[in-house]
Amino acid sequence: MTDPRIVKHARILVEYSTKVKAGDMVYxxxxxxxxxxxxxVIKQVASRGASSLLILDSSQLSRGYIDAVTEEGLDLFPKHQFEAVKASDVLIRLRSPSNTRALAGVDPKRLIHRQKTTRPISDEILEKRWCLTIHPNSGLAQEAKMSLTDYQDFVYGATLRDWDKESKLMFKLRDKLHEHTTIRFIGEDTDLQASTEDRTWVASTGTHNMPSGEVFTSPVESTVEGDIFFDIPFLYQGAEIQGVRLKFKEGKVVKFSAEKGQEALAAALDVDDGARYLGEMAIGTNRGIKRYTLNMLFDEKIGDTIHCALGNAYPECKGTNKSAVHIDIIKSMKDGGKILAGDEVIYENGKYFWE
Amino acid sequence: MTDPRIVKHARILVEYSTKVKAGDMVYxxxxxxxxxxxxxVIKQVASRGASSLLILDSSQLSRGYIDAVTEEGLDLFPKHQFEAVKASDVLIRLRSPSNTRALAGVDPKRLIHRQKTTRPISDEILEKRWCLTIHPNSGLAQEAKMSLTDYQDFVYGATLRDWDKESKLMFKLRDKLHEHTTIRFIGEDTDLQASTEDRTWVASTGTHNMPSGEVFTSPVESTVEGDIFFDIPFLYQGAEIQGVRLKFKEGKVVKFSAEKGQEALAAALDVDDGARYLGEMAIGTNRGIKRYTLNMLFDEKIGDTIHCALGNAYPECKGTNKSAVHIDIIKSMKDGGKILAGDEVIYENGKYFWE
Structure with a gap:
């Protein structure tokens, strides 16, 4: 018998996230x-009278390709893949790399070259109903420093939620944030605030990322002021960075330190001018995620956290900051954290204003 | 280290069978x-500056789909798949079912319904450079009643051949057959002959089937006369049929028997009018295949055999017989078999005319 959690996961992807209906072409x-x-997933799709096309990837295929492909081949646009994407209504990406480090040692220039060539495909996908999820396997469990069994519990705890209920709470939070024009995070070594005037707060309710659970915006870049201490570690280009402290003046990082990975943090801030400004300020709301695993799909959504991203902003939030990077850094708020929208306390001592 | 036979197999498929070149889109x-x-295969394709798109199938996916799909869903044409095929130059099919009986118990009407819906895709594939092969796995080894190790030896013995050399011999045989207008098979309980006037003999040299190794035509249907005894068993709709004897008069089977599976043979002959006429007469030339495994991709190519097929003829041979079935039946020729083209003995006592 299939693990019933896999069946539930598939149903959420098909029914809730991408709303597959009769006649849909699913990639x-x-x-x-x-x-x-x-x-x-294909059973759920077929039972709704829709049609699946399965495109396979794997750690070995990716590595085999990038090692073998010629320089001219890196420029070759995969027209057959593009045509399949164009003819699809829904795209569902099931990530489950057997080896998360399969591309270690590959010249990053070749990877970026290939990404650039296939960019029209990524862009086309964003025009569809699309959702990204992961299927727990040994590779991801190992990356999270967990046993497979514990990791499965972790993933399904984050994913198999009542998303209609989660959405309602996220919309409530979003609407409250829209009543005000500033956001302020207060906590240990932290008092950071910014204007959100004319910016849009977006509730990420699991239609594109599964699991999801965050309400985010791009603040008015030049108005970010104050200090913040992020306690949760994260990866930047393979390096673990922890205990980041940032001081902002007129939107720009003017002082920074990290308890671990100071050099990597410095390199990230020096990528371009935009890397010293915030492209995102957000609140993580998924209480099914109780710990970090160094996987941003999960970490930025941990319940009772906030996160900020250095670098590129979201056009959908009317953000304007431009950068080649978008580096999310996360802070726990449960013990002593406070969030204010305007002069209204919307979160304090582990509780939202409605709790 | 990868089994070097897998690497050689991939090279034959890409280099010899489908002649992949820079810029090709490979499905x-x-x-x-x-x-x-x-x-x-993707390494070989990439190293030639071509691009692969991987479409996944599996026993579980096929069964999951056909059990779950709605009646209306059976009619739904997979446009995304069709577009990908249309945009491709080369199609390579790697068969390796984990369970060859995965569709047991499925209503055949549903399978035929689906085949009919997807027929434009099968037709489109035939317009491309295409090749079908198998990758030895436990499912296929079990079907062949062999251990996996023995089965791998069997498959690679049949596949990793000098195909240029094999082709030359097949072309020599084809050209000789074209010098004459009749074909005659003689052996134990066997003397069968037919006109091949204005018909085309085709050498199957591994460009569509890998392994291959047969020279075949569709005889002038009404001219098939005489008796034939087939000693090699085969499967028809899951039933094993063995020791088939057929008597032809003016092209039509007028008497038949089987040492095993008589009822299944009778049912096959009664499918339609065309099922009692021969759609194919052929010579198997792959001496890397020394035994039958109840897999027609291999069995009809066993070296030193002939086979005849009841039912549908090949338009490429200018055959005209029409039937819903095409049932290949095989006969060993090594011990005492003789093949005549016109009045010329082209094979006798295990040797071709050039040996």
């Missing part, structure tokens, strides 16, 4: 290890 | 168990 892009989830 | 349709071969 199901899976890693090899996600085959058990793919089987359940 | 690689694989069963899950064929992943190791797919990795080597």
């Amino acid at each position: 199901l892009w899976l890693d090899l290890d996600a085959h058990p989830l793919a089987v359940e | 690689l349709w694989l069963d899950l168990d064929a992943h190791p071969l797919a990795v080597e």
Whole structure:
């Protein structure tokens, strides 16, 4: 018998996240290890009178390709893939790399070259109903420093939620934030505020990322002022960075330190001018995620946290900051954190204003 | 280290069978168990400056789909798949079912319904450079009643051949057959002959089937006369049929028997009018295949055999017989068999005319 959690996961992806209906063409892009989830997804798709096309990826295929491809081949646009994407209504990406480090040692220039060539495909995907999720496997469990069993519990705890209920709470939070024109994070070594005037707060309710659970905006870049201390570690280009402290003046980082990974942080801030400004300020709301795993799909959504991202802003939030990077850094708020919208306390001592 | 035979197999498919060149779009349709071969194929494709798109199938996916799909869904044409095929130059199918009986118990009407819906895709594939092969796995080994190790030896013995040399011999045989207008098979309980006037003999040299190794035509239907005894068993709709004897008069089977599976044979002959006439007469030339495995991709190519097919003829041979079936039946010729083209003995006592 299939793990019933896989069946529920598939149902959430098809029914809730991408709302597959009769006649839909579904492009199901899976890693090899996600085959058990793919089987359940195609059943859900077929039972709704829609049609699946399965596109396979794997750690070995990716590495085999990038090592073997010629320089001219890096420029070759995969027209057959593009045509399949164009003819699809829904795209579901099932990530489950058997080896999260499969591309270690590859010249990053070749990877970026290839990404650039296939950019029209990524852009086309964003025009569709699309959702990204992961299927727990040994590779991801190992990356999270957990056993597979514990990792499965972790992933399904984050994913198999009542998303209609979660959405309602996120919309309530978003609407409250829209009543005001400033946001302020207060906590240990932290008092950071910014204007959000004419900016849009977006509730990420699991239609594009599964799991999800965050309400985010791009603040008015030049108005970010104050200090912030982020206690949760994160990865930047393979390096772990922890205990980041940032001081902002007129939107710009004017002082920074990290308890671990100071050099990597310095390198990130020096990528370009935009890397010293915030592209995002956000509140993580998924209480099914109780710990970090160094996987941003999960970490930025941990319940009772906030996060800020250095670098590129979101056009959908009317953000204007431009950068080649978008580096999310997360802070726990449960013990002593406070969030203010305007002069209204909307979160304090582990509770939202409605709790 | 990858089994070097997998690397050689991939090279034959890409270099010899489908002649992949820079800029080609390659549609690689694989069963899950064929992943190791797919990795080597995409490397070969990439190293030639071409681009692969991997379409996944599996026993579980096929069964999951057909059990779950709605009646209306069976009519839904997979436009995304069709567009990907249309945009491709080369199609390579890697068969490796984990369970060859995965569709047992499914209503055949549903399978035929689906085949009919997707027929434009199958037709489109035939317009491309295409090749079908298998990757040895436990499912296929079990079907062949062999251990996996023995089965791998069997498959690679049939596949990793000098195809240029094999082709030359097949062309020599084809050209000789074209010098004459009749074909005659003689052996135990066998003396069968037919006119091949104005018909085309085709050498199957491994460009569409890998392995291959047969020279075939569709005889002038009404001219098939005499008796034939086929000693090699075969499957028809899951039933094993063995020791078939057929008597032809004016092209039509007028008497038949089987040592095993008589009822199944009778049912096959009664499918339609065309099922009692021969759609194919052929000579198997792959001496890397020394035994039958109840897999027609291999069995009809066993070296030193002939086979005849009841039912549908090949338009490429200028055959005209029409039938819903095409049932290949095979006969060993090594011990005492003789083949005549016109009045010339072209094969006798295990040797071709050039040996």
